[in-house]
């Protein structure tokens with residue numbers, strides 16, 4: 377949005393709060409060079425594309441989950457081959473049981489998050505996050521990832537961490553927002569919000 381506002385003019389209505397009563401008040405920012413309908417058109421098309429992206433993301437999410445469920449019985453073999461871990465196939469029943477749990481966990485948000493991250497529609501707050509991972513395994517589908525392996529001191533490690541195929545997953549992109557940290561109660565990272573700046577609005581501001 378900033379590019380259209382740069383060196384142009386806008387007339388937009390913004391909603392803000394009265395600092396005394398905290399009641400919402402309407403404020404208008406005027407500028408001459410761009411007509412209101414152009415701004416509204418821009419906002420409308422921008423809202424439309426967000427909506428279209430949301431629909432596409434939902435469609436791709438459902439498609440991937442459906443596909444994964446259809447071929448789940450094949451996955452122990454495929455994983456044994458691509459991750460060079462024959463135990464996934466040798467322990468077929470156990471792997472399949474874990475895969476079903478994994479699939480259910482995936483359907484509760486992570487696949488959608490993957491596509492939101494891919495299409496950059498998810499808020500990225502990485503520059504406001506600090507800390508380090510203590511290997512609790514929470515963000516690995518709440519410790520339900522089929523590849524998660526327990527190590528000492530109630531810690532976990534990723535059984536396919538060094539595989540190039542892991543790069544195609546969501547795993548390297550955690551956490552990117554405060555929502556991520558909250559969702560998995562991540563004990564390693566903290567979100568450091570930017571300080572709040574109060575902007576005083578008036579009901580008619582003209583430039």
Ligand code: SF4
Nearest residue numbers: 509510513515562564
């Ligand atoms: S939830 Fe946080 S601390 Fe736990 S494994 Fe994930 S990144 Fe590491």
Ligand code: SF4
Nearest residue numbers: 516521523524534547
């Ligand atoms: S990092 Fe490894 S164990 Fe964790 S979710 Fe990703 S693949 Fe699973």
